[in-house]
Amino acid sequence: MSVAAARPGGVRQTDWLNGVHHRKALNLFMIVVLAHWAEHLTQAYQIWVLGWPVPQARGVLGLAYPWLVTSEWLHYGYALVMLVGLWMLRRGFVGRARGWWLVAFGIQFWHHIEHLLLFVQAQTGTFFFGRSVPTSVLQLVLPRVELHLFYNTVVFLPMVIAIILHLRPNRAEAELMTCACAPRLAVAASTP
């Protein structure tokens, strides 16, 4: 069975992204994601290891630009970048990896809705649920910091699983892959 036959549907607008450029695009997307985590982990190091007060623990960027870290623009923008990235790169994933990638997309879709609610409240000054600060739906049961750390984690976990399965596929999945991430089947075939 040819690879082309395994991917019915013909040419799509995002095939160039999910074909020869999929590895580059995935790497670029993951640099953004890992940079975001690096900021959170740096904050954690500042709080628990260096003993800084929480309001002063702003990661790396936040030391130079304190307003940036707490800006609703930044939080909403990152949620949107995540949503678009997960959607744009999904066609490169096949088999089990695609399923996990779509799980991450589904959770991020809701996470984005929550941030959109916060952003709209921050911009309009109209706060929902009778609160005096911008409040998202699940913030009614969990504090904001813990909630969004939880959201980011439950999006990141299936993403990591999808990437592992994508870059370490089994033979059947490797044969379905049409992107630049596909392992060399000829080399793999010679492996005992």
Next chain:
Amino acid sequence: MTAPAQPRPKDGSRWFGYLVAAVVCGVVALAAVTDQPTTRVAGVTPADGSTVAGPPAEVAVIFDGVVRAREFHLSVEPAGQGRSVAAGPAKLEERRLVLPVSVTTAGAYLAAYHVLLTDGRELTGVIRFTVAAGGPPVPAAADLPPAGAGGHQHGADDPLSLGLLVLDLLLVVVVAMVLLRRPRIRAGRHRG
């Protein structure tokens, strides 16, 4: 003979693209039409450095405009004792941040406030005031609310946050290792 039909993107892909574009346009338009003048502290009560004849019922920070805050904190305690005299949670009204207090003894007091605005900027400050001896009677200690109400609280040192961050650190390391290595077919899990 007719030419084969040109494959078209799935309706779902196109629909999602339009949806994202509409959300982005809406967010930009919302940001353009909403005006957020910079809010400043216009005053505090009791005034900083003042001596009041009797125990105040509340401590308030007054702003020069309507406050759009993401987080806010206000705590009051006797100078050098670290024991909150809050009689309830801090409340953010349109132009005031208010903390009801139960002051039982004369002496010097410190109030600290921290307001995180939705544009990412912060308003912080400390108010020092003295309650003179010989004022009106104060409530008995048994009537006081639990200490700490309305204090400065951030969710960063709880087990959930710590556990999530440890998991995230592990995932970051794993995915970075996978991304840095050449893709290959997973050995020993061959199916079909």
